[in-house]
Amino acid sequence: MEIILFVLIGLAVGSFLNVAILRIPKNQSISFPASHCPKCKTTLKFYHNIPLISWVVLGGKCAYCKEKISIQYPLIEFFTAVIFFITYTKSENILQALILAILFSALFALSIIDLKYKAVPDLISFPALFISFFARDFLSSFTDALLFAGGFTLLRMIVSWVIKKEAMGEADIIIAAIIGATVGVNLGLSAIYLSALIALPAFLIVGKKGFHLPFIPFLTLGLFITWLFDKQILMLLDKIYG
Ligand SMILES: [Zn+2]
Known part of the structure:
Protein backbone atom coordinates (compact mmCIF):
# COMPACT_ATOMS: atom_id res chain seq x y z
CA MET A 1 0.00 0.00 0.00
CA SER A 91 15.98 2.95 -0.67
CA GLU A 92 16.42 1.50 2.81
CA ASN A 93 13.70 3.55 4.49
CA ILE A 94 10.84 5.84 3.53
CA LEU A 95 12.58 9.05 4.66
CA GLN A 96 15.65 8.35 2.52
CA ALA A 97 13.34 7.39 -0.37
CA LEU A 98 11.48 10.70 -0.07
CA ILE A 99 14.68 12.80 0.10
CA LEU A 100 16.19 11.05 -2.95
CA ALA A 101 12.93 11.06 -4.93
CA ILE A 102 12.57 14.83 -4.43
CA LEU A 103 16.26 15.38 -5.25
CA PHE A 104 16.05 13.37 -8.50
CA SER A 105 12.75 15.09 -9.40
CA ALA A 106 14.43 18.50 -8.99
CA LEU A 107 17.34 17.35 -11.19
CA PHE A 108 14.81 16.05 -13.73
CA ALA A 109 13.12 19.48 -13.84
CA LEU A 110 16.53 21.19 -14.19
CA SER A 111 17.36 18.85 -17.09
CA ILE A 112 14.16 19.73 -18.96
CA ILE A 113 14.67 23.48 -18.32
CA ASP A 114 18.30 23.22 -19.48
CA LEU A 115 17.14 21.41 -22.65
CA LYS A 116 14.32 23.86 -23.41
CA TYR A 117 15.68 27.20 -22.24
CA LYS A 118 19.46 26.60 -21.83
CA ALA A 119 19.04 27.98 -18.33
CA VAL A 120 19.59 26.57 -14.85
CA PRO A 121 17.49 28.54 -12.36
CA ASP A 122 18.99 29.01 -8.87
CA LEU A 123 15.45 28.72 -7.50
CA ILE A 124 15.68 24.96 -8.20
CA SER A 125 19.43 24.22 -8.15
CA PHE A 126 20.15 25.67 -4.68
CA PRO A 127 17.29 23.89 -2.88
CA ALA A 128 18.39 20.69 -4.69
CA LEU A 129 21.94 21.19 -3.37
CA PHE A 130 20.57 21.67 0.14
CA ILE A 131 18.46 18.48 -0.09
CA SER A 132 21.48 16.52 -1.36
CA PHE A 133 23.30 17.17 1.97
CA PHE A 134 20.80 14.69 3.48
CA ALA A 135 21.18 12.05 0.76
CA ARG A 136 23.55 10.02 3.01
CA ASP A 137 24.75 11.04 6.46
CA PHE A 138 25.04 14.83 6.63
CA LEU A 139 28.78 15.05 7.36
CA SER A 140 29.88 12.75 4.50
CA SER A 141 27.46 14.32 2.04
CA PHE A 142 28.47 17.86 2.98
CA THR A 143 32.22 17.12 2.83
CA ASP A 144 31.98 15.35 -0.55
CA ALA A 145 29.84 18.20 -1.93
CA LEU A 146 32.59 20.67 -0.95
CA LEU A 147 35.28 18.42 -2.45
CA PHE A 148 33.44 18.15 -5.76
CA ALA A 149 32.58 21.86 -5.89
CA GLY A 150 36.25 22.70 -5.19
CA GLY A 151 37.59 20.13 -7.64
CA PHE A 152 35.30 21.33 -10.39
CA THR A 153 36.06 24.99 -9.80
CA LEU A 154 39.75 24.17 -10.18
CA LEU A 155 39.12 22.04 -13.27
CA ARG A 156 37.02 24.83 -14.75
CA MET A 157 39.82 27.37 -14.21
CA ILE A 158 42.41 25.10 -15.81
CA VAL A 159 40.26 24.11 -18.80
CA SER A 160 39.13 27.71 -19.36
CA TRP A 161 42.79 28.81 -19.31
CA VAL A 162 43.82 26.06 -21.77
CA ILE A 163 41.00 26.58 -24.29
CA LYS A 164 41.07 30.37 -23.71
CA LYS A 165 37.33 30.61 -23.15
CA GLU A 166 34.85 30.01 -20.37
CA ALA A 167 34.50 26.23 -19.80
CA MET A 168 31.45 24.83 -17.99
CA GLY A 169 28.83 26.99 -16.31
CA GLU A 170 28.61 27.78 -12.62
CA ALA A 171 25.49 25.60 -12.60
CA ASP A 172 27.60 22.58 -13.61
CA ILE A 173 29.65 23.11 -10.43
CA ILE A 174 26.49 23.04 -8.29
CA ILE A 175 25.38 19.84 -10.02
CA ALA A 176 28.86 18.35 -9.44
CA ALA A 177 28.52 19.19 -5.74
CA ILE A 178 25.11 17.46 -5.70
CA ILE A 179 26.70 14.38 -7.31
CA GLY A 180 29.44 14.29 -4.63
CA ALA A 181 26.86 14.67 -1.86
CA THR A 182 24.56 11.97 -3.24
CA VAL A 183 26.97 9.11 -4.00
CA GLY A 184 30.36 10.12 -2.53
CA VAL A 185 33.77 10.59 -4.20
CA ASN A 186 34.42 7.24 -5.95
CA LEU A 187 30.92 6.73 -7.31
CA GLY A 188 30.69 10.46 -8.02
CA LEU A 189 33.69 10.32 -10.34
CA SER A 190 32.15 7.25 -12.03
CA ALA A 191 28.88 9.18 -12.46
CA ILE A 192 30.65 12.07 -14.18
CA TYR A 193 32.65 9.67 -16.37
CA LEU A 194 29.39 7.89 -17.30
CA SER A 195 27.72 11.25 -18.09
CA ALA A 196 30.56 12.12 -20.46
CA LEU A 197 30.27 8.68 -22.12
CA ILE A 198 26.53 9.16 -22.70
CA ALA A 199 27.01 12.77 -23.85
CA LEU A 200 29.78 11.95 -26.33
CA PRO A 201 27.62 10.45 -29.14
CA ALA A 202 25.08 13.27 -28.71
CA PHE A 203 27.89 15.80 -28.86
CA LEU A 204 29.35 14.24 -32.03
CA ILE A 205 25.93 14.34 -33.71
CA VAL A 206 24.72 17.83 -32.79
CA GLY A 207 27.89 19.54 -31.49
CA LYS A 208 29.37 20.14 -34.94
CA LYS A 209 26.47 22.28 -36.10
CA GLY A 210 27.39 24.86 -33.49
CA PHE A 211 24.54 23.70 -31.27
CA HIS A 212 25.20 24.23 -27.58
CA LEU A 213 24.69 20.88 -25.90
CA PRO A 214 23.14 21.18 -22.43
CA PHE A 215 25.11 19.05 -19.99
CA ILE A 216 22.72 18.92 -16.99
CA PRO A 217 20.53 16.14 -18.50
CA PHE A 218 23.62 13.93 -18.96
CA LEU A 219 24.95 14.61 -15.45
CA THR A 220 21.52 13.79 -14.04
CA LEU A 221 21.26 10.56 -16.01
CA GLY A 222 24.85 9.60 -15.07
CA LEU A 223 24.11 10.21 -11.39
CA PHE A 224 20.80 8.34 -11.42
CA ILE A 225 22.27 5.25 -13.14
CA THR A 226 25.32 5.27 -10.83
CA TRP A 227 23.13 5.61 -7.72
CA LEU A 228 20.85 2.81 -8.95
CA PHE A 229 23.69 0.38 -9.72
CA ASP A 230 26.08 1.54 -6.97
CA LYS A 231 26.99 -1.97 -5.75
CA GLN A 232 27.70 -3.28 -9.25
CA ILE A 233 29.79 -0.22 -10.13
CA LEU A 234 31.79 -0.45 -6.87
CA MET A 235 32.46 -4.14 -7.62
CA LEU A 236 33.60 -3.24 -11.12
CA LEU A 237 35.91 -0.50 -9.77
CA ASP A 238 37.28 -2.98 -7.28
CA LYS A 239 38.09 -5.44 -10.10
CA ILE A 240 39.82 -2.73 -12.14
CA TYR A 241 41.86 -1.16 -9.34
CA GLY A 242 41.79 -3.91 -6.73
ZN1 LIG B 1 -8.34 26.51 -23.70
Missing part, protein backbone atom coordinates in the same frame (compact mmCIF):
# COMPACT_ATOMS: atom_id res chain seq x y z
CA GLU A 2 2.79 2.38 0.98
CA ILE A 3 4.34 2.14 -2.48
CA ILE A 4 1.05 3.11 -4.18
CA LEU A 5 0.80 6.19 -1.99
CA PHE A 6 4.42 6.99 -2.77
CA VAL A 7 3.85 6.73 -6.54
CA LEU A 8 0.74 8.93 -6.24
CA ILE A 9 2.86 11.56 -4.46
CA GLY A 10 5.24 11.22 -7.42
CA LEU A 11 2.41 12.01 -9.86
CA ALA A 12 1.47 15.09 -7.83
CA VAL A 13 5.12 16.21 -7.70
CA GLY A 14 5.28 15.68 -11.50
CA SER A 15 2.25 17.92 -11.88
CA PHE A 16 4.03 20.58 -9.80
CA LEU A 17 7.18 20.18 -11.93
CA ASN A 18 5.10 20.98 -15.03
CA VAL A 19 4.15 24.32 -13.50
CA ALA A 20 7.73 24.96 -12.34
CA ILE A 21 9.18 24.13 -15.80
CA LEU A 22 6.63 26.42 -17.46
CA ARG A 23 6.93 29.40 -15.13
CA ILE A 24 10.31 29.53 -13.32
CA PRO A 25 12.41 30.21 -16.48
CA LYS A 26 10.04 33.12 -17.24
CA ASN A 27 10.32 34.44 -13.66
CA GLN A 28 6.60 33.92 -13.06
CA SER A 29 5.10 32.95 -9.72
CA ILE A 30 4.48 29.20 -9.34
CA SER A 31 1.45 29.70 -7.08
CA PHE A 32 -0.39 32.52 -8.86
CA PRO A 33 -2.40 32.58 -11.08
CA ALA A 34 -4.04 29.14 -10.81
CA SER A 35 -3.48 26.66 -13.66
CA HIS A 36 -5.14 27.86 -16.84
CA CYS A 37 -5.23 27.06 -20.53
CA PRO A 38 -2.38 28.94 -22.26
CA LYS A 39 -4.68 29.78 -25.20
CA CYS A 40 -8.17 30.63 -23.91
CA LYS A 41 -6.88 31.49 -20.39
CA THR A 42 -9.82 29.71 -18.72
CA THR A 43 -8.92 28.64 -15.18
CA LEU A 44 -8.92 24.85 -14.96
CA LYS A 45 -11.24 22.96 -12.60
CA PHE A 46 -9.49 20.54 -10.23
CA TYR A 47 -10.75 17.57 -12.27
CA HIS A 48 -9.06 19.01 -15.38
CA ASN A 49 -5.82 18.90 -13.46
CA ILE A 50 -5.55 15.28 -12.28
CA PRO A 51 -2.09 14.00 -13.27
CA LEU A 52 -2.07 11.68 -16.34
CA ILE A 53 -5.80 10.89 -16.13
CA SER A 54 -7.15 14.31 -17.16
CA TRP A 55 -4.89 14.51 -20.19
CA VAL A 56 -6.02 11.04 -21.34
CA VAL A 57 -9.74 11.66 -20.62
CA LEU A 58 -9.66 15.04 -22.39
CA GLY A 59 -7.83 13.44 -25.33
CA GLY A 60 -4.91 15.87 -24.98
CA LYS A 61 -7.13 18.92 -25.58
CA CYS A 62 -8.30 21.89 -23.48
CA ALA A 63 -11.77 21.16 -22.04
CA TYR A 64 -12.98 24.63 -23.15
CA CYS A 65 -11.36 25.71 -26.42
CA LYS A 66 -10.09 22.25 -27.53
CA GLU A 67 -6.56 23.62 -28.01
CA LYS A 68 -4.01 20.78 -28.13
CA ILE A 69 -2.20 20.25 -24.80
CA SER A 70 1.44 19.16 -25.15
CA ILE A 71 2.24 15.51 -24.39
CA GLN A 72 5.12 16.94 -22.33
CA TYR A 73 2.71 17.34 -19.38
CA PRO A 74 1.61 13.70 -18.94
CA LEU A 75 5.14 12.49 -19.84
CA ILE A 76 6.74 14.55 -17.06
CA GLU A 77 4.09 13.32 -14.60
CA PHE A 78 4.73 9.73 -15.70
CA PHE A 79 8.53 9.92 -15.43
CA THR A 80 8.35 11.63 -12.02
CA ALA A 81 6.14 8.77 -10.82
CA VAL A 82 8.74 6.32 -12.21
CA ILE A 83 11.50 8.17 -10.30
CA PHE A 84 9.41 7.82 -7.10
CA PHE A 85 8.77 4.12 -7.78
CA ILE A 86 12.45 3.32 -8.37
CA THR A 87 13.73 5.31 -5.37
CA TYR A 88 11.13 3.63 -3.15
CA THR A 89 12.21 0.16 -4.30
CA LYS A 90 15.91 0.91 -3.91
Whole structure:
Protein backbone atom coordinates (compact mmCIF):
# COMPACT_ATOMS: atom_id res chain seq x y z
CA MET A 1 0.00 0.00 0.00
CA GLU A 2 2.79 2.38 0.98
CA ILE A 3 4.34 2.14 -2.48
CA ILE A 4 1.05 3.11 -4.18
CA LEU A 5 0.80 6.19 -1.99
CA PHE A 6 4.42 6.99 -2.77
CA VAL A 7 3.85 6.73 -6.54
CA LEU A 8 0.74 8.93 -6.24
CA ILE A 9 2.86 11.56 -4.46
CA GLY A 10 5.24 11.22 -7.42
CA LEU A 11 2.41 12.01 -9.86
CA ALA A 12 1.47 15.09 -7.83
CA VAL A 13 5.12 16.21 -7.70
CA GLY A 14 5.28 15.68 -11.50
CA SER A 15 2.25 17.92 -11.88
CA PHE A 16 4.03 20.58 -9.80
CA LEU A 17 7.18 20.18 -11.93
CA ASN A 18 5.10 20.98 -15.03
CA VAL A 19 4.15 24.32 -13.50
CA ALA A 20 7.73 24.96 -12.34
CA ILE A 21 9.18 24.13 -15.80
CA LEU A 22 6.63 26.42 -17.46
CA ARG A 23 6.93 29.40 -15.13
CA ILE A 24 10.31 29.53 -13.32
CA PRO A 25 12.41 30.21 -16.48
CA LYS A 26 10.04 33.12 -17.24
CA ASN A 27 10.32 34.44 -13.66
CA GLN A 28 6.60 33.92 -13.06
CA SER A 29 5.10 32.95 -9.72
CA ILE A 30 4.48 29.20 -9.34
CA SER A 31 1.45 29.70 -7.08
CA PHE A 32 -0.39 32.52 -8.86
CA PRO A 33 -2.40 32.58 -11.08
CA ALA A 34 -4.04 29.14 -10.81
CA SER A 35 -3.48 26.66 -13.66
CA HIS A 36 -5.14 27.86 -16.84
CA CYS A 37 -5.23 27.06 -20.53
CA PRO A 38 -2.38 28.94 -22.26
CA LYS A 39 -4.68 29.78 -25.20
CA CYS A 40 -8.17 30.63 -23.91
CA LYS A 41 -6.88 31.49 -20.39
CA THR A 42 -9.82 29.71 -18.72
CA THR A 43 -8.92 28.64 -15.18
CA LEU A 44 -8.92 24.85 -14.96
CA LYS A 45 -11.24 22.96 -12.60
CA PHE A 46 -9.49 20.54 -10.23
CA TYR A 47 -10.75 17.57 -12.27
CA HIS A 48 -9.06 19.01 -15.38
CA ASN A 49 -5.82 18.90 -13.46
CA ILE A 50 -5.55 15.28 -12.28
CA PRO A 51 -2.09 14.00 -13.27
CA LEU A 52 -2.07 11.68 -16.34
CA ILE A 53 -5.80 10.89 -16.13
CA SER A 54 -7.15 14.31 -17.16
CA TRP A 55 -4.89 14.51 -20.19
CA VAL A 56 -6.02 11.04 -21.34
CA VAL A 57 -9.74 11.66 -20.62
CA LEU A 58 -9.66 15.04 -22.39
CA GLY A 59 -7.83 13.44 -25.33
CA GLY A 60 -4.91 15.87 -24.98
CA LYS A 61 -7.13 18.92 -25.58
CA CYS A 62 -8.30 21.89 -23.48
CA ALA A 63 -11.77 21.16 -22.04
CA TYR A 64 -12.98 24.63 -23.15
CA CYS A 65 -11.36 25.71 -26.42
CA LYS A 66 -10.09 22.25 -27.53
CA GLU A 67 -6.56 23.62 -28.01
CA LYS A 68 -4.01 20.78 -28.13
CA ILE A 69 -2.20 20.25 -24.80
CA SER A 70 1.44 19.16 -25.15
CA ILE A 71 2.24 15.51 -24.39
CA GLN A 72 5.12 16.94 -22.33
CA TYR A 73 2.71 17.34 -19.38
CA PRO A 74 1.61 13.70 -18.94
CA LEU A 75 5.14 12.49 -19.84
CA ILE A 76 6.74 14.55 -17.06
CA GLU A 77 4.09 13.32 -14.60
CA PHE A 78 4.73 9.73 -15.70
CA PHE A 79 8.53 9.92 -15.43
CA THR A 80 8.35 11.63 -12.02
CA ALA A 81 6.14 8.77 -10.82
CA VAL A 82 8.74 6.32 -12.21
CA ILE A 83 11.50 8.17 -10.30
CA PHE A 84 9.41 7.82 -7.10
CA PHE A 85 8.77 4.12 -7.78
CA ILE A 86 12.45 3.32 -8.37
CA THR A 87 13.73 5.31 -5.37
CA TYR A 88 11.13 3.63 -3.15
CA THR A 89 12.21 0.16 -4.30
CA LYS A 90 15.91 0.91 -3.91
CA SER A 91 15.98 2.95 -0.67
CA GLU A 92 16.42 1.50 2.81
CA ASN A 93 13.70 3.55 4.49
CA ILE A 94 10.84 5.84 3.53
CA LEU A 95 12.58 9.05 4.66
CA GLN A 96 15.65 8.35 2.52
CA ALA A 97 13.34 7.39 -0.37
CA LEU A 98 11.48 10.70 -0.07
CA ILE A 99 14.68 12.80 0.10
CA LEU A 100 16.19 11.05 -2.95
CA ALA A 101 12.93 11.06 -4.93
CA ILE A 102 12.57 14.83 -4.43
CA LEU A 103 16.26 15.38 -5.25
CA PHE A 104 16.05 13.37 -8.50
CA SER A 105 12.75 15.09 -9.40
CA ALA A 106 14.43 18.50 -8.99
CA LEU A 107 17.34 17.35 -11.19
CA PHE A 108 14.81 16.05 -13.73
CA ALA A 109 13.12 19.48 -13.84
CA LEU A 110 16.53 21.19 -14.19
CA SER A 111 17.36 18.85 -17.09
CA ILE A 112 14.16 19.73 -18.96
CA ILE A 113 14.67 23.48 -18.32
CA ASP A 114 18.30 23.22 -19.48
CA LEU A 115 17.14 21.41 -22.65
CA LYS A 116 14.32 23.86 -23.41
CA TYR A 117 15.68 27.20 -22.24
CA LYS A 118 19.46 26.60 -21.83
CA ALA A 119 19.04 27.98 -18.33
CA VAL A 120 19.59 26.57 -14.85
CA PRO A 121 17.49 28.54 -12.36
CA ASP A 122 18.99 29.01 -8.87
CA LEU A 123 15.45 28.72 -7.50
CA ILE A 124 15.68 24.96 -8.20
CA SER A 125 19.43 24.22 -8.15
CA PHE A 126 20.15 25.67 -4.68
CA PRO A 127 17.29 23.89 -2.88
CA ALA A 128 18.39 20.69 -4.69
CA LEU A 129 21.94 21.19 -3.37
CA PHE A 130 20.57 21.67 0.14
CA ILE A 131 18.46 18.48 -0.09
CA SER A 132 21.48 16.52 -1.36
CA PHE A 133 23.30 17.17 1.97
CA PHE A 134 20.80 14.69 3.48
CA ALA A 135 21.18 12.05 0.76
CA ARG A 136 23.55 10.02 3.01
CA ASP A 137 24.75 11.04 6.46
CA PHE A 138 25.04 14.83 6.63
CA LEU A 139 28.78 15.05 7.36
CA SER A 140 29.88 12.75 4.50
CA SER A 141 27.46 14.32 2.04
CA PHE A 142 28.47 17.86 2.98
CA THR A 143 32.22 17.12 2.83
CA ASP A 144 31.98 15.35 -0.55
CA ALA A 145 29.84 18.20 -1.93
CA LEU A 146 32.59 20.67 -0.95
CA LEU A 147 35.28 18.42 -2.45
CA PHE A 148 33.44 18.15 -5.76
CA ALA A 149 32.58 21.86 -5.89
CA GLY A 150 36.25 22.70 -5.19
CA GLY A 151 37.59 20.13 -7.64
CA PHE A 152 35.30 21.33 -10.39
CA THR A 153 36.06 24.99 -9.80
CA LEU A 154 39.75 24.17 -10.18
CA LEU A 155 39.12 22.04 -13.27
CA ARG A 156 37.02 24.83 -14.75
CA MET A 157 39.82 27.37 -14.21
CA ILE A 158 42.41 25.10 -15.81
CA VAL A 159 40.26 24.11 -18.80
CA SER A 160 39.13 27.71 -19.36
CA TRP A 161 42.79 28.81 -19.31
CA VAL A 162 43.82 26.06 -21.77
CA ILE A 163 41.00 26.58 -24.29
CA LYS A 164 41.07 30.37 -23.71
CA LYS A 165 37.33 30.61 -23.15
CA GLU A 166 34.85 30.01 -20.37
CA ALA A 167 34.50 26.23 -19.80
CA MET A 168 31.45 24.83 -17.99
CA GLY A 169 28.83 26.99 -16.31
CA GLU A 170 28.61 27.78 -12.62
CA ALA A 171 25.49 25.60 -12.60
CA ASP A 172 27.60 22.58 -13.61
CA ILE A 173 29.65 23.11 -10.43
CA ILE A 174 26.49 23.04 -8.29
CA ILE A 175 25.38 19.84 -10.02
CA ALA A 176 28.86 18.35 -9.44
CA ALA A 177 28.52 19.19 -5.74
CA ILE A 178 25.11 17.46 -5.70
CA ILE A 179 26.70 14.38 -7.31
CA GLY A 180 29.44 14.29 -4.63
CA ALA A 181 26.86 14.67 -1.86
CA THR A 182 24.56 11.97 -3.24
CA VAL A 183 26.97 9.11 -4.00
CA GLY A 184 30.36 10.12 -2.53
CA VAL A 185 33.77 10.59 -4.20
CA ASN A 186 34.42 7.24 -5.95
CA LEU A 187 30.92 6.73 -7.31
CA GLY A 188 30.69 10.46 -8.02
CA LEU A 189 33.69 10.32 -10.34
CA SER A 190 32.15 7.25 -12.03
CA ALA A 191 28.88 9.18 -12.46
CA ILE A 192 30.65 12.07 -14.18
CA TYR A 193 32.65 9.67 -16.37
CA LEU A 194 29.39 7.89 -17.30
CA SER A 195 27.72 11.25 -18.09
CA ALA A 196 30.56 12.12 -20.46
CA LEU A 197 30.27 8.68 -22.12
CA ILE A 198 26.53 9.16 -22.70
CA ALA A 199 27.01 12.77 -23.85
CA LEU A 200 29.78 11.95 -26.33
CA PRO A 201 27.62 10.45 -29.14
CA ALA A 202 25.08 13.27 -28.71
CA PHE A 203 27.89 15.80 -28.86
CA LEU A 204 29.35 14.24 -32.03
CA ILE A 205 25.93 14.34 -33.71
CA VAL A 206 24.72 17.83 -32.79
CA GLY A 207 27.89 19.54 -31.49
CA LYS A 208 29.37 20.14 -34.94
CA LYS A 209 26.47 22.28 -36.10
CA GLY A 210 27.39 24.86 -33.49
CA PHE A 211 24.54 23.70 -31.27
CA HIS A 212 25.20 24.23 -27.58
CA LEU A 213 24.69 20.88 -25.90
CA PRO A 214 23.14 21.18 -22.43
CA PHE A 215 25.11 19.05 -19.99
CA ILE A 216 22.72 18.92 -16.99
CA PRO A 217 20.53 16.14 -18.50
CA PHE A 218 23.62 13.93 -18.96
CA LEU A 219 24.95 14.61 -15.45
CA THR A 220 21.52 13.79 -14.04
CA LEU A 221 21.26 10.56 -16.01
CA GLY A 222 24.85 9.60 -15.07
CA LEU A 223 24.11 10.21 -11.39
CA PHE A 224 20.80 8.34 -11.42
CA ILE A 225 22.27 5.25 -13.14
CA THR A 226 25.32 5.27 -10.83
CA TRP A 227 23.13 5.61 -7.72
CA LEU A 228 20.85 2.81 -8.95
CA PHE A 229 23.69 0.38 -9.72
CA ASP A 230 26.08 1.54 -6.97
CA LYS A 231 26.99 -1.97 -5.75
CA GLN A 232 27.70 -3.28 -9.25
CA ILE A 233 29.79 -0.22 -10.13
CA LEU A 234 31.79 -0.45 -6.87
CA MET A 235 32.46 -4.14 -7.62
CA LEU A 236 33.60 -3.24 -11.12
CA LEU A 237 35.91 -0.50 -9.77
CA ASP A 238 37.28 -2.98 -7.28
CA LYS A 239 38.09 -5.44 -10.10
CA ILE A 240 39.82 -2.73 -12.14
CA TYR A 241 41.86 -1.16 -9.34
CA GLY A 242 41.79 -3.91 -6.73
ZN1 LIG B 1 -8.34 26.51 -23.70
